[in-house]
Amino acid sequence: MLPSPSPSLSLPVSLSHLLLITPSIIIHFCVWARRANMDSLGLFILLMLQCFQWTAAHAAEDITWTYKGMVGQTEWSEYFLDCGGTSQSPVDVVTTQTKYDPSLIPLTPLGYDQHGNSPFTLYNNGHTAVIDLPEWMGIGGLPWFFTAVQLHLHWGSGGPSHGGSEHTINGQSADAELHVVHYNSELYPNMSTAMTKRDGLAVLGILIVTGEETNPAFNNVLNYLSRIRHADQKAYIPAFDIKSLLPSDLGRYYRYNGSLTTPPCYQSVIWSVFHERVQISKAQLLRMETLLYSSKSEEPDRMLLQDNYRATQPLNHRVVFASFSAESGRELSSGEVTAIVIGVMCGCVGLAVIVRFIVKTIRIKEPEKAKEIKQDTALNSTAAGEKKEEPSLSLQTDP
Numbered sequence: 001m002l003p004s005p006s007p008s009l010s011l012p013v014s015l016s017h018l019l020l021i022t023p024s025i026i027i028h029f030c031v032w033a034r035r036a037n038m039d040s041l042g043l044f045i046l047l048m049l050q051c052f053q054w055t056a057a058h059a060a061e062d063i064t065w066t067y068k069g070m071v072g073q074t075e076w077s078e079y080f081l082d083c084g085g086t087s088q089s090p091v092d093v094v095t096t097q098t099k100y101d102p103s104l105i106p107l108t109p110l111g112y113d114q115h116g117n118s119p120f121t122l123y124n125n126g127h128t129a130v131i132d133l134p135e136w137m138g139i140g141g142l143p144w145f146f147t148a149v150q151l152h153l154h155w156g157s158g159g160p161s162h163g164g165s166e167h168t169i170n171g172q173s174a175d176a177e178l179h180v181v182h183y184n185s186e187l188y189p190n191m192s193t194a195m196t197k198r199d200g201l202a203v204l205g206i207l208i209v210t211g212e213e214t215n216p217a218f219n220n221v222l223n224y225l226s227r228i229r230h231a232d233q234k235a236y237i238p239a240f241d242i243k244s245l246l247p248s249d250l251g252r253y254y255r256y257n258g259s260l261t262t263p264p265c266y267q268s269v270i271w272s273v274f275h276e277r278v279q280i281s282k283a284q285l286l287r288m289e290t291l292l293y294s295s296k297s298e299e300p301d302r303m304l305l306q307d308n309y310r311a312t313q314p315l316n317h318r319v320v321f322a323s324f325s326a327e328s329g330r331e332l333s334s335g336e337v338t339a340i341v342i343g344v345m346c347g348c349v350g351l352a353v354i355v356r357f358i359v360k361t362i363r364i365k366e367p368e369k370a371k372e373i374k375q376d377t378a379l380n381s382t383a384a385g386e387k388k389e390e391p392s393l394s395l396q397t398d399p
């Protein structure tokens with residue numbers, strides 16, 4: 001969906017700004033240095049060094065990206081090169097095109113239920129609500145051990161059945177999506193090093209749909225959103241079992257190589273998107289969609305934090321693997337059930353017709369066979385009769 005830009009067109013914005021303003025800086029500085037009668041070269045070098053330091057520190061991360069608007073998702077790749085890459089996330093999982101990989105074993109959350117006594121930190125980063133996770137939590141079942149870092153949510157704005165998830169299955173969105181982020185602590189010392197490396201991160205994707213029942217586990221997060229309504233706000237919340245947010249079936253999932261779904265979109269994520277969705281109530285979804293602002297508390301214009309999901313990205317040459325054989329594990333739609341019922345009925349009628357035909361042909365042939373048998377027995381009996389009669393005849397003739 002996003003065109004990959006040519007490198008020359010996509011310098012970080014601060015750098016291109018700098019290139020534009022450099023000539024005027026030089027001219028102004030020379031004028032000023034002459035007036036001040038200073039060692040202009042020395043000062044100029046100092047100034048330029050500071051300028052570059054500032055640029056390096058503020059490049060990219062200084063840009064406020066959003067989902068829609070000036071630096072919306074279609075513009076991300078102009079400022080963050082990787083966002084225009086060929087292995088981006090999220091993707092649409094087309095189940096008939098997934099490849100069953102029997103080596104994909106169930107994922108095992110480790111220490112998710114050992115939350116200790118210290119509270120969790122929940123904060124609004126202007127893009128989503130985040131909970132930092134303690135470093136003793138991790139995930140097993142991947143080629144390396146991955147240590148938990150944080151979890152966050154993505155949602156929409158239109159209530160149930162109006163999108164909000166990042167990943168889609170057969171083109172269908174869920175209402176929201178939970179991401180639990182981990183880094184490869186076997187290969188890398190920390191998150192910041194791992195996040196730029198291939199195989200550096202492992203993210204669990206949990207699709208969230210709405211139903212009638214309240215999901216008490218999600219209230220461990222949703223009940224505290226009112227404390228972090230504005231961007232940069234932070235709250236300490238009681239620790240809880242993170243495993244309770246996950247679906248019960250951790251054995252069935254889709255696996256592919258992808259990226260962070262927000263800038264800088266590093267292509268460093270081993271994705272596991274669970275087949276089973278978790279369910280929350282409509283009221284819970286409404287709280288998720290309407291409580292937070294993307295604007296800071298001091299900003300006069302309040303901006304609701306909504307539709308913080310990225311559009312699906314092209315798979316390009318990637319394969320999505322499934323830990324389960326998609327056909328056998330699939331739930332049947334009502335259409336498919338109808339098709340199967342009609343198919344079975346047609347089959348039964350067909351079988352009945354065939355059976356009737358066979359029975360009829362046997363019945364037609366039976367009288368003929370019966371005649372043949374009767375004739376045979378008749379012949380035999382007459383022959384036997386003749387034979388029996390012979391001795392009696394001789395007996396009669398003897399005396």
Ligand SMILES: *[C@@H]1O[C@H](CO)[C@@H](O)[C@H](O)[C@H]1NC(C)=O
Pocket residue numbers: 189190192193
């Ligand atoms: C991460 O590890 C690298 C390499 O050891 C180190 O230079 C860097 O400061 C660390 N970053 C953080 C945030 O700890």
Ligand SMILES: *[C@@H]1O[C@H](CO)[C@@H](O)[C@H](O)[C@H]1NC(C)=O
Pocket residue numbers: 255256257319321
């Ligand atoms: C991801 O990429 C690595 C390295 O290129 C490769 O070995 C692995 O099979 C890929 N995994 C998936 C699920 O495509």
